[in-house]
Amino acid sequence: MxxxxxxxxxxxxxxxxxxxxxxxxxxxxxxxxxxxWISITVGQVVPEPGDVFPCTIAGLALLVVRDRDHSIHVYYNMCRHRGALLVDQACKTKSGLITCPYHAWSFKLNGDLFRAPYFFKDEENTQPDEVTRAGLGLIKLRSVVWRDIVFVDVNGKADDFENFIQPIDERLQDxxxxxxxxxxxxxxxxxxxxxxxxxxxxxxxxxxxxxxxxxxxxxxxxxxxxxxxxxxxxxxxxxxxxxxxxxxxxxxxxxxxxxxxxxxxxxxxxxxxxxxxxxxxxxxxxxxxxxxxxxxxxxxxxxxxxxxxxxxxxxxxxxxxxxxxxxxxxxxxxxxxxxxxxxxxxxxxxxxxxxxxxxxxxxxxxxxxxxxx
Ligand code: FES
Ligand SMILES: [Fe+2]
Incomplete structure (x- = not known):
């Protein structure tokens, strides 16, 4: 110190x-x-798998998601189709899917695109192929949870989180x-x-x-x-x-x-x-x-x-x-x-x-x- x-x-x-x-x-x-490294909220706002919490900070619309394995992901709160805001208030997702209110594309809790109705226009359930779907998942931010605080690194180039947090992590060990x-x-x-x-x-x-x-x-x-x-x-x-x-x-x-x-x-x-x-x-x-x-x-x-x-x-x-x-x-x-x-x-x-x-x-x-x- x-x-x-x-x-x-x-x-x-x-x-x-x-x-x-x-x-x-x-x-x-x-x-x-x-x-x-900036904090955006805490893990307790999404206590259960499937819970989502939208927030805005310094011009960014973000979405905090509790996945099935209890891990936390942070995504841009933006649909990969036309960019609509996906979620506007904290809620529990239905069936673990985040569904866009605009044209109903839906995304899994791990961010993958799950469904894009009528993607090829001819049949309701026609889906984009796997490669297209893989490229159209939610955009994830580098994030870390420390003492339940959710930190993100927006441009992905901040110093190693462990080095950054180490002085206080050590100080608070007791x-x-x-x-x-x-x-x-x-x-x-x-x-x-x-x-x-x-x-x-x-x-x-x-x-x-x-x-x-x-x-x-x-x-x-x-x-x-x-x-x-x-x-x-x-x-x-x-x-x-x-x-x-x-x-x-x-x-x-x-x-x-x-x-x-x-x-x-x-x-x-x-x-x-x-x-x-x-x-x-x-x-x-x-x-x-x-x-x-x-x-x-x-x-x-x-x-x-x-x-x-x-x-x-x-x-x-x-x-x-x-x-x-x-x-x-x-x-x-x-x-x-x-x-x-x-x-x-x-x-x-x-x-x-x-x-x-x-x-x-x-x-x-x-x-x-x-x-x-
Ligand atoms: S903008 Fe989300 S489905 Fe079209
Ligand atoms: Fe005070």
Whole structure:
């Protein structure tokens, strides 16, 4: 792990245009979202074979599919005939076939073209030959699932995923990925630029004020330490697990089995640049994938995991409501931040060197990529 070195913010944040300008957003699409490993959602949105989840991110319409063997594929959500969008909402496919609403070509879960009615016009079931069918399957993206997060590499040339993820994979070994079980997920539509959502996640300063129910208070926030795992993976660690004043005072929840006692006390929060946010605690994993839809709109998959299922349905619902309640508070806040970015005076704000190291590191990572080409 690279030790956290202090970033000089000089009080200068990114200019307001970085959050509202559609030309800058176009460049982000090209430089970040088409070139790097990006997350698009999580596996728990397609729990069963045959489940499909459509999503859009940075101008791409994608389709996440759970195959019969439980593996996950990501395809362009585009029919190979005339290019119609195949699926417009999450659903279970009928008979494991994805059927185009335009002329009814259908595709198997593994992407193969299965049927193209009246292909030669003379008989209903006349099919294109095997070679033609093989060439007209759904177009698949290079994808990897890590801790249930679905990552894709759009242009197929990003670095090896294992090398990219290794620093955080190693760091989170004690919160074993084998133990995580899906608790719930929810889709959000945020009226704010995706970068504000990432910066907010990395901002430990707002926790006592915006989310007092988290329990750590200012005493906890003051003990936060920035962590840099690699050039593209960074965040902070702070007290907040078991202990007086935490939400676990009154709850008996299952914790990660291999977590050493000293780590029971801490929350770790990371951004996997550009758009993946992950938080782990002794009894919890939270994931947010940010899907920009334009300069001022972001879709999020917000997902929670636990190392052991809650003891009752009531407790489960309470945990979900607690977690989503925190994200609802952030949603309100992000809308407020975006509004000010469209004013000429948006640059007249001041990032604090004492508190805003992680958001500043995010901005500098963004600048490094955006100034390359
Ligand atoms: S566009 Fe899909 S079948 Fe024609
Ligand atoms: Fe927050």
């Amino acid at each position: 690279t030790p956290s070195t202090s970033i000089t913010t000089d009080g200068l944040p990114l200019p307001g245009t970085a959050f509202i300008d559609e030309d800058i957003y176009s460049k982000e699409r090209r430089v970040l979202f088409n070139k790097k 919160w074993s990925a084998a133990e995580i079980q899906s608790l719930a997920s929810r889709e959000y539509r945020i009226n704010a630029n995706w970068k504000l959502a990432a910066e907010n996640f990395l901002d430990g300063y707002h926790l006592p004020k915006v989310h007092p129910q988290l329990g750590g208070g200012m005493a906890g926030a003051l003990l936060a330490e920035d962590l840099v795992l690699s050039e593209e993976i960074f965040g902070f660690v702070m007290p907040g697990g078991y202990g007086p004043g935490t939400r676990r005072d009154e709850e008996e929840t299952a914790v990660f089995k291999s977590l050493p006692a000293e780590k029971l006390l801490y929350i770790e929060v990371y951004c996997i640049f550009p758009n993946t946010l992950i938080l782990v605690e002794c009894d919890f994993q939270q994931v947010i994938t940010l899907r920009p839809q334009g300069a001022g709109i972001t879709h999020e998959t917000f997902a929670d995991y636990v190392p052991g299922q809650p003891s009752s349905e009531e407790e489960k619902m309470e945990m979900i409501a607690f977690s989503q309640g925190v994200n609802d508070q952030d949603e309100t806040l992000l809308n407020r931040l975006q509004l000010s970015r469209s004013m000429d005076i948006a640059d007249k704000t001041h990032m604090s060197s004492a508190w805003d190291q992680s958001p500043a590191r995010f901005q500098q990572t963004w600048l490094r990529h955006m100034s390359k080409s």
